[in-house]
Amino acid sequence: MAANAAAAPTGKRARKTNHFSNEMRALGLVFDLSKFDEGVGFINHTPERRLELLEKIISILKSNELSPKEAESLKGRVQWFESFLFAWTANRAIHRLGKRALMKGGRQGRKLDAELRTSLEFLQHRVEHGAPLQLTATAERSILIFTAGAFDEVTGIGSIGGVLLDHDGTALSYFSERVPDLLMGLPRRGYIVMYIGNEASRMALV
Known part of the structure; x- marks a missing residue:
């Protein structure tokens, strides 16, 4: 009797225990581990998060208006969504939202131009089918590839270089170049901003 009485609460708690699931949700994301034993995992957005963003984009397209403030908010939401789904694919469309966020003007500046509408339609499709x-x-x-720069204060010469290594750490090749005198002759006061990578430069300037 004593043993049964002691075991009873444990049995009741056991019946309330949830079964293990192949999915875990956090921060609006779904971590799918259904194929984890095959060495594969998936990260997706919850249906609620996807629908919420999709409805927002559709409403903007229907109204044919997007204010700079709304564009800034939408850009942040799409960047969060894109970072887990699209990688570099949606960068051009997000960049177009950023341009609208920086725009100044009255009511007329809220209308969607052809480029912005195309970007929103692209994002709509990606949110829905990505x-x-x-x-x-x-x-x-x-x-x-390890890169570095150097500057000789005596001669005023600047240089850049890099070393190429394979996965075992064996040096395969290297390069070394002198920084053009035009760059070295720029004013020392202030900041010099350098964009490294074709994609980063294009998205910042185009």
Whole structure:
């Protein structure tokens, strides 16, 4: 009797215990582990988060208006969404939202131009049909590139260079170049901003 009485509460708690699930939700994301034993995982957005963003984009397209303040808010939401789903794919459309966010003007400046409408239609399609981010345990061959710069105060010469290594750390090649005198002759006071990478430069300037 004593043993049964002691075991009874444990049995009741056991019946309330939820079964383990292949999915976990956090921060509006769904972590799908259904194929984890195969070395594959997926990160997707919850249906609620996807629908909320989709309805917002559709409402903007229907109204044919987007204020700078709304554009700034939408850009942040799309960037969060894009970072887990699209990688670099949606950058051009997001950049167009950023241009509208910086725009100044009255009511006329709220109307959608052809470029902005195209960007919103692209984002609408991606939010609605974008595939989840897939994570795998596959290890690809890696190449490492270490870069650095130097400046000789005596001669006033600047240089840049890099070393190319394989995945085992074996040096394969290197490069070294002198910084053009035109750049070295720029005023020392202030800041010099350098964009590294074709895509970063294009998205910042175009």
